[in-house]
Amino acid sequence: MAIRRGRGVAAINYPTGMNLGGDPTQALVHSTPTGNFMVTLSSVDLGQGMKQIMAQICAETIGVPTDRVVIDTADTDTGPHCMGTFASRGTHRAGNAVIQAAKEARQVMLEVAAEELEVNASDLETDGQGNIQVKGAPQRSISIFDVALSAHFKRGRSISGRGMFLIPRSYPEKETGAMKPSTCYAHACTVAEVEVDDETGEVTVLTVKNVFEIGRALNPKMVEQQLVGGSWMGISHALYETTEPYYPSRDHAGTDFNQYLMPGPGDLAETEIIVLERPSADGPFGAKGPGEMCANPQIPAVANAVFDAVGVRIDTLPITPERILRALKAQAAS
Amino acid sequence: MAKVPVQFTLNGSEKAEFVESGTTLLHALRDKIGDTSPKGGCHQGTCGACSVIIDGELRLSCLTLAETCGGADIRTTAGLAEGGVLHxxxxxxxxxxxxxxxxxxxxxxxxxxxxxxxxxxxxxxxxxxxxxxxxxxxxxxxxxxxxxxxxxxxxxxxxx
Missing domain, CATH: 1.10.150.120 ([2Fe-2S]-binding domain)
Known part of the structure; x- marks a missing residue:
């Protein structure tokens, strides 16, 4: 009986979005009279940072500071349609819709500015600080505040735009069954080191080293936050958590936090995160969906590390001490 | 059932409420006084989201009866910032x-x-x-x- 050490590696591909009856998201953008921009969405911020990212995307497209953009995700009854915040699709689908809407709004904004400055709209550019200026002659400029006032009270224009991003439904080919169930794959690779006590079956994760390829990181600190949390969650899925409450019988399943266990602050493995940025062709500014992907590779990596440590293949999650001991017993018997 | 009067200090302000006997401090804070900074997660003392400070000690407000808090000095996250400056x-x-x-x-x-x-x-x-x-x-x-x-x-x- 001994503590045995093992190392496991796993790599995954993870899709963005899904394929049911098509995968649409809409966005509407309009300016207030003082030149702030409202983005109306039915996509919801669950804490993953949707509002911040959509504000960045809208601001970058229109050419204003991020704090001039307000994201309204208030009401799925009245907002423009979105399939929802799931399948790691929020940044990709809603982001593309926001870009389209913001481009249209920007065009109207430039047209109003052109009338005020008595120039052609195609000769105008934004300075990113809240002003519009003539290309090559920045002294000829007007603030977006004044452009919005002019649009509202003088020109009778609505500085607004509509955005629609749709991944059409993919039907399987009759002969092969091949289809395109999703788009824009993110990738990850994890190496996990574990110690397995072959007397008690307990697994301790020592280190987790993750590399994530997530397209463009639109907000690097928030991406890091998601990946660190996701890596922890992956270990939790591997060793502690279970879908048992849902099927097939929940008679002996955990019903509260006393029984449904998750690793706490005292159970953390030494975690390393490396981000690879390979911008996607169809993502907003190259972004993919790193949301759920980041919690997956740790699971097979831990399972492989357990195999490396004690020579048993556990193919049912979570990898509990009981399952390891049963497998060791079966191995000894055979 | 007759309601019970309870008085305590919340983030430095005197509060007085009539609560039904058995009302948790969490319920009193959130639904009677309107301080929603303590969160109701599990309502059984296992998640910690409702934690508040009572007389300098960490307490789970979901397991604390409001009527036991008479005269107490209660602190919540809502009272941490001073004059708009974050703690x-x-x-x-x-x-x-x-x-x-x-x-x-x-x-x-x-x-x-x-x-x-x-x-x-x-x-x-x-x-x-x-x-x-x-x-x-x-x-x-x-x-x-x-x-x-x-x-x-x-x-x-x-x-x-």
């Missing part, structure tokens, strides 16, 4: 990206405040121990641990 713990959580969905954050900050009040220069182990009664789904805890350590460093620099 060093709030600042450290913000700067360190130690909050994601935010539901556990008030309980984490209350637990950390009690720790720093008693142990201004905690070790990592002290922080882990102090946070161990609070569950977080999003962050993987490490950013929270780092934020508490950063707040302790900021406090000691200000004191020096």
């Amino acid at each position: 060093p713990l709030q600042r450290a959580f913000l700067d360190g990206f130690a909050t994601q969905c935010g539901f556990c954050t008030p309980g984490m900050i209350m637990a950390a405040k009690v720790l720093l009040d008693h142990t201004p220069n905690p070790s990592r182990e002290d922080v882990v121990e102090a946070l161990s009664g609070s569950i977080c789904r999003c962050t993987g805890y490490e950013p929270i641990i780092q934020a508490v350590l950063a707040a302790a460093r900021a406090n000691s620099q200000n004191a020096a």
Whole structure:
């Protein structure tokens, strides 16, 4: 009986979005009279940072500071349609819709500015600080505040735009069954080191080293936050958590936090995160969906590390001490 | 059933309420007084989201009866900022990206405040121990641990 050490590696591909009856998201953008921009969405911020990212995307497209953009995700009854915040699709689908809407709004904004400055709209550019200026002659400029006032009270224009991003439904080919169930794959690779006590079956994760390829990181600190949390969650899925409450019988399943266990602050493995940025062709500014992907590779990596440590293949999650001991017993018997 | 009068101090302000006997402090704070900073997660004392400070000690407001709090000095996350300036713990959580969905954050900050009040220069182990009664789904805890350590460093620099 001994503590045995093992190392496991796993790599995954993870899709963005899904394929049911098509995968649409809409966005509407309009300016207030003082030149702030409202983005109306039915996509919801669950804490993953949707509002911040959509504000960045809208601001970058229109050419204003991020704090001039307000994201309204208030009401799925009245907002423009979105399939929802799931399948790691929020940044990709809603982001593309926001870009389209913001481009249209920007065009109207430039047209109003052109009338005020008595120039052609195609000769105008934004300075990113809240002003519009003539290309090559920045002294000829007007603030977006004044452009919005002019649009509202003088020109009778609505500085607004509509955005629609749709991944059409993919039907399987009759002969092969091949289809395109999703788009824009993110990738990850994890190496996990574990110690397995072959007397008690307990697994301790020592280190987790993750590399994530997530397209463009639109907000690097928030991406890091998601990946660190996701890596922890992956270990939790591997060793502690279970879908048992849902099927097939929940008679002996955990019903509260006393029984449904998750690793706490005292159970953390030494975690390393490396981000690879390979911008996607169809993502907003190259972004993919790193949301759920980041919690997956740790699971097979831990399972492989357990195999490396004690020579048993556990193919049912979570990898509990009981399952390891049963497998060791079966191995000894055979 | 007759309601019970209860008076206590919440974040420095006198509060007086009539509560039904058996009302939890969490319910009284959120639904009667309107301080929604303590969160109702599990309502059975296992998640820590409802943590508040009563007379200097960390308490689970979901397991504390309001009528037992007469005369108590109760502190919640809503009372930490002074004149619009965030408490060093709030600042450290913000700067360190130690909050994601935010539901556990008030309980984490209350637990950390009690720790720093008693142990201004905690070790990592002290922080882990102090946070161990609070569950977080999003962050993987490490950013929270780092934020508490950063707040302790900021406090000691200000004191020096």
